[in-house]
Amino acid sequence: MWWQEAIRAGKVRRVFGVDHGDLDALMEIDAPDSPIVVGLRPPEFDTHARTIVDLIAGELQNAVLNLYPTWLPGSDLTTDRSSLGVAAAVALARRMSKQTAAYSPFVVDLARSAASNTQPRSDYSTEVRLSGLADLLRRSYGRDEIIIVVTADNEVTDCDAAIGAAAEWLAHAGRLTVWLIGHEFDQLTRIPRIDLHRMRRPADRSTRATTAMQPGTITLTPIAGRPAANSPAEQLLERALTHETWADERVWNRGIDGLDLLAQTIRVDLQWRHERVVVEIDGADHRAAPKYAADRLRDNLLQIAGHLVLRYTNERVLDDVGAVVAELREVVHTRRRKADR
Template identity: 40%
Template sequence: MDYPATSPALAAALRPGHVLRISDIDGLALDDLVDSVATDLPVFLDYRGPADRTARDVVTEVLDALESIVLALFPTWLPGHHAGELLDADEAEDAARRLCRDAAFTSSAVVHFARMAAGAPSAGSRPGNEARAAALTFLLRRSYHRDTVVLAVRASPDLPVRAQQAAAAACRWIADHGRLAVWLTSDALLAVPWVPGFRIGVGSTDRSDLPTPDSAADESVDRAAGPPLLTVSRPAGSPAPHSAAEQALERALTHQHWARDRQWNRSPRDLDPLSPAVVVDLLWTRAKVVVEVDGADHRGPVKYARDRRRDNMLQRAGYLVLRYTNEQVLDDATLVAAELAAVLAERTRPTGARAARPAPPTPTPEESSWITPG
């Protein structure tokens, strides 16, 4: 997909406080934007949660999910600190106060979130939604070193009109108080007349070899598995803050010497320059090993087809691609780490020392749709 990151149309669509329907952004295009690690794009928040509820409930739901993401990014939003660094509550509070002073951002909510992320028990009352919205988007911009944030909203076309109106009112409130732009996908909240339509000129992904999306089927898989309510742009070099499975796998790898060269959410540099750019979940460059941690949405026909195409491209470049489901990682991240240790040891062993092994059989379409190490 071609991202016109500096186009006038995109710049106009990024103005904080506005709610727009982006007529050339559908679910697949939004997936591509969220998957990108391009630093000249905004931070994208992908919200799939509007249901039949009040505007206040929608606001609270979005802010609760965003709070979880920001806490998972701690301490990257504090000055002078990096992912994985351990801070106690007093150190976190001092850094948060310094951040607010240097950025001229007056909010006790930032100190509250810093102490909370450092594991301190909650002291005093929880910040109100107005303070939370401003502080959370401020900290999100800090973590990604980007100036703009977009909340992209998908919604079922079967949502009752009153629920669509409530969700749209919540979007307007979040755009105002969170100082961000809200984009509705092309088919979201169509019963709300006051949302203006807009085009940003996003180039189309080549979908010629993809099956026709079956939205209803994909949604049923998503609901059954309980996907994240809110996802965020991939943070280059760190596991996704909305993914409990990626976070669990990182904890299992943190103190393993053999895993020290791992890279989260990076693009392999040695692919054919004419091939589409891909960002993989976890990468060991020297061993040429890629690990993907897949949610239930990867079982849908469109993502399944795209995954197979990506896997084939990576395999042609000499990469071994291992796929685990979220459930496999969450059930036993230690076991997954042990399997990865064995694979990396085999891949980095001198060629002459490797035992000759027959190639594993190719799974048939009737067999499991998940490719996992045996």
């Protein structure tokens, strides 16, 4: 695969010859030998290396807490974060810490916080946090490699030193790869470059709309079968659906079965397969013209195949998740009755 040529754990590379479509396709790959992809668009103003490092560490910590209990040993027995008591979670974390390079008190504290739905302590060094979080991400995904992909819309002349320093620190502390994508980072000549033009393949693309990130935000490879760890809206909707018996057959972040689209993948946020109900949870970036058009194309393909597509904004879910659940209940029940005839 084209991306394997640019994985350098502990190193930073300026990467050329890839575009948003390539990166989106890489983020969609669901295979043990594929990397975990963390997309980052740095803040546009007042950017310092510490600001970028703290942003990544904070967002990864939130993601790891949302992925609990997948990073604990034996977590394959359950995906219900409430099924483990605090004492049991702490005991599992202590046992796991004997087999990992992560700092044991930090891992135990994260397990305690996740099990009790409280905030973890904040007195650990950023290096301890980043190293531990990277290790727990690898355990959650069952993958070895993590790539932080940094993109920008314009040249980053005013903050190039900060971005370069932050990238090098993150790569070293987390034993991960950092890519600086495109000519926006040309001035960082001390960082080696790698050209992937010859390795790009159109067949590697997915039909998910290209990502247009907001400054100061990250994206994260979804885990098939779970709500996105960096999406508060998906996390809230999942908590609301947990106690709804009619929603038991829901499937998060998996591809649609039975589509013949030249082997291209359509992965959707949430679906009920038997009823052919698809739910997408959209951020503000979906209102931009390119992404809006790509969404309509996906929706048309799904509707032609007999699926009903419902779209909700993040704000709608976060503001009134009860109303969203009620609407989904009615739609799923209606489609279920028709499918069972």
